[in-house]
Amino acid sequence: MSDSPQIAPLLFAWYGRVGRDLPWRHTRAPYRIWLSEIMLQQTTVTAVIPYYQCFLARFPDIGVLAAAAAEEVVEAWAGLGYYSRARNLHAAARQVMELHNGCFPETLEELITLPGIGRSTAGAILAIAHQERGVILDGNVRRVLVRLFALEGDPRSSAAEKQLWLWAESLTPAERADDYAQAIMDLGATCCTPTKPNCPECPLAVHCQAFTQGRQDELPQARAAKAVPTVQQVGLLLADKRGRLLVRRRPMNGLLGGLWEFPTREVLPGATPEASARLLLQELGGSGSVEEAGKVAHAYSHFKLDLRFYRGKAGTAGYVGEGEHDWLTAAALRELALHGAHKKALKFI
């Protein structure tokens, strides 16, 4: 767009006054910038900070990360969510060691070939780590630009995305793209917020079409809400003679890959949860009845989980399931990289 407003100088001045002081803003090390960008995908700053510090203490450089076991990386990610990020981070670290001699790529094309790095994350790394003209389009920037240009319709549609990338490209300055990226993200996070934007203190208000039209509370237009199904499961707190409980590791790929959990199964259609729990107990080599322990509700973006836990006793035949498993004490369970919904069940033991 030839008529894009010159917002970069306004953002620089604002950022200098009220920009946030964040741990990853004290470095330009590509490894640390990369890690912060991956952790921050769809995740709030406050949630990331402690994970960022712990992860760096455990994996201080890309060589250490590449040499680690995949399970170890997932365990450092436990509780942060979107575990494919941890798998991709680990795979990308190995890729950089093998293909780039341990040196992080410095071009957009090479960055995007790394698993977990898309167009926006690559732009952020280019700008912040390499000080080049990287362009970003994250949730903050999307909201700022939708209001700045009063973009109608679903901002996640492919047509909107295309337009937003054009605007993002034209607004990004040739110099100080790093400051620009962090400033516009800060603006979206602290000023141009989803609800009740603080327009009186916004440095871009004079250029903002939504504000000019008094429609800053109507944009961006909300996405059409879709119904989310509820999955019914039963979980088993299966104790051996020493009181230790059975846990198993979820397969590395797929939902919550690599995390530990108590044995579960879906509630059979037409069956009661208790009958399904009894069946699960028998399938695992246990015996006798089950006792109701408590209920856990867990929400994901595309389904809800209704999980009822039962206590049971292990039979003398022992465990007959498949895959990696272990018998752990309550103390050990609290230290384990547990599936979030199952972490809630610790209060039942």
Add this chain to the structure above:
DNA sequence: AAGTCGGGGTT
């Protein structure tokens, strides 16, 4: 283009 993939904070 639509679906998958978490967990927590905000409203």
Add this chain to the structure above:
DNA sequence: AACCCAGACTT
């Protein structure tokens, strides 16, 4: 409850 978050990837 619904929405959002420094999105990427698969189908």
